[in-house]
Amino acid sequence: MFRRILVGYDGSEPAKKALIAALELAQAFRGEVLALAVVRPPEFAELGIELEGVLEEAKGPLAEAFRFAQREAARRGVVLRTRSQVGHPAETLVRVAEEEGFDLIVLGRRGLTPVQRWMLGSVSERVLRYAPCAVMVVH
Numbered sequence: 001m002f003r004r005i006l007v008g009y010d011g012s013e014p015a016k017k018a019l020i021a022a023l024e025l026a027q028a029f030r031g032e033v034l035a036l037a038v039v040r041p042p043e044f045a046e047l048g049i050e051l052e053g054v055l056e057e058a059k060g061p062l063a064e065a066f067r068f069a070q071r072e073a074a075r076r077g078v079v080l081r082t083r084s085q086v087g088h089p090a091e092t093l094v095r096v097a098e099e100e101g102f103d104l105i106v107l108g109r110r111g112l113t114p115v116q117r118w119m120l121g122s123v124s125e126r127v128l129r130y131a132p133c134a135v136m137v138v139h
Contacts, residue, residue, distance in 0.1 A: 002029050002134070006102040008093050008123065009035035009082075011065025014108025018138045019069055022106040023078050031103075032079040035069045036096060037062050038089040059084070090126035098132040106136045 007022040009015045019035060026033045039062075066082040073080035085092055097105050107124045124137045 002026070002104040003031040004100070004102045005031055005033045005104045005106060006093065006097050006100075007033055007035050007106040008038065008089060008108070008127075009065065009069060010037050011061060011068065012108065014110055014138070015065075016068070016108070018106045018108035018136075020072060021136065021138045022104075023073055023076050023080070025104070025106075026078045027076045032081070033073065034096075034100075034102070035066065035080060035082045036093065037065070037082075037084040038092040039084060039086050040089065041086050089123045090130070093123075093127050094130045094132070102133055104134045104136060105131055106138060109137050109139050 002025050005022045005026050007015075007018050009019055019033075022033050022035075025031065062084055069080060069082060085096075093105055093107075096102070105127055107127060109124060110122065124135075128135050128137070
């Protein structure tokens with residue numbers, strides 16, 4: 001059922017909960033997981049050097065987050081790939097799910113206030129709206 005699982009992952013506590021849920025599903029369905037960290041570019045970044053710098057700057061914190069993810073996957077005997085990309089989180093997750101044929105997207109809940117949700121929207125809300133597959137939001 002859920003053999004190819006995409007999890008939005010940045011190492012935060014909500015993302016760790018989502019990762020654990022994705023790994024448990026993958027274990028149950030003998031699936032595989034891609035932990036995708038999407039690094040948001042600066043608002044007015046120019047193409048090229050600035051965007052590369054954003055990803056380079058995120059590599060340190062993401063390396064530790066990905067090590068945690070690999071340890072958890074190994075404990076469960078689940079195949080886990082990790083990847084980081086620059087982009088808008090919701091758009092990137094939806095695009096990757098569609099292009100690579102994922103069965104499920106798993107996300108952690110951030111808990112925006114009603115005003116923040118109204119002004120910014122939430123990643124999970126946008127992914128739910130546009131995803132080409134099932135979406136699970138973990139609290």
